[in-house]
Amino acid sequence: MDDATLAARLHEALLTRRLTVASAESLTGGGLGALLSGTPGASETYVGGVISYATGVKQRVLGVRAETVAEDGVVSARCAEEMAAGARDLMRADVAVSTTGVAGPTEQEGKPVGTVFVGVAGPWGVSAHALHVDGDRATIRRSTCAEALSLVLFEVDAAH
C-alpha cells in the first residue's frame, strides 16, 4: 500500500469514528502532515500540527519537559510521547501522532542514523514505538511517515 493510500485509509477510519487527528513532527519535518492533509476532504479529520524541528520549539510550543531533554534526549520514547500529548492538547484533536529520530547524515545524541520514535496519543492514553529505519536521509523520513500512519491506524482500529 503506498503512502497516499494509507493516508486515505486512515482518513476513512477516523471519519467513520468521528475522530480528528493532529501531528507533531521532528525528523519528518512536515511530511507526515502533508500526507494527512493530502486526501481530498482531509479537513474533516486533520486539524493541523506543529513541526518542532528545534529543541526549543518542542519545549515551548509542545510542552516537552526540560528533564526529558536533559535525561533522555529529544530522540527518545519519552520525548515522542510528550510531543504527541502536547500536540493533542494544543490542536484540540482526539488523536495525535509524533515523530522524532535521526534522519542523518550524522548521528545525534550518540544515537545512530535510523533511530526513530513514533508517539501516539488518544483518549485511550499515550504510547511510543521504537523503530530502526534503513536508508538515506530521504528514505528514513519517508519510511517514518508511512510507519506513523500505520501505527495510528492500528491504534484507532484497536480502540474502537
Added chain:
Amino acid sequence: MDDATLAARLHEALLTRRLTVASAESLTGGGLGALLSGTPGASETYVGGVISYATGVKQRVLGVRAETVAEDGVVSARCAEEMAAGARDLMRADVAVSTTGVAGPTEQEGKPVGTVFVGVAGPWGVSAHALHVDGDRATIRRSTCAEALSLVLFEVDAAH
C-alpha cells in the same frame, strides 16, 4: 530548478546571513516544512512551523484575528500576513513564510480552486503575495511550495 534545489539554495542564503526561518501552512499542509527541513543540515536555518489546517488553529495558535476570518476569510492576503507574523513570533525565527489558499477539489469562501496567498514576515516587515495556480490538488499544493520558497529567497536577497 527543482524544489529540493530551491530549498537548498534558500538554506545557503539564510546560513550566509545567519537568519532562521519558520513556516505556517494551510493548503500545503506540511509540504513546505518538508522542503525546508529536507536539506542536510537544515536545523541550522529551519526552526519549525505550524500546520494550521483548521481555522481554529490559525486563530488560537498563530493569532489570526477573528475580524480577519469574518471579513476577508482565511483565503486572503490579510490571513497570510497574520499567519506569517504569528509563526515568526511563536517560533522566534528571523523570517517566516505562510501559505493559505484553495487546493480543491471544491471552491472555498466563494474563491476558485487555485487561489493562493503566500505571506512573508521578516525584520523588514510583512507582505502577502497573491497567486493563481493551475492544476489538480496535488499540483497546486506542490507549486505553492515552490512559489513560497522563491518568494522568501527573493525577499531575503532584497533585504540583505
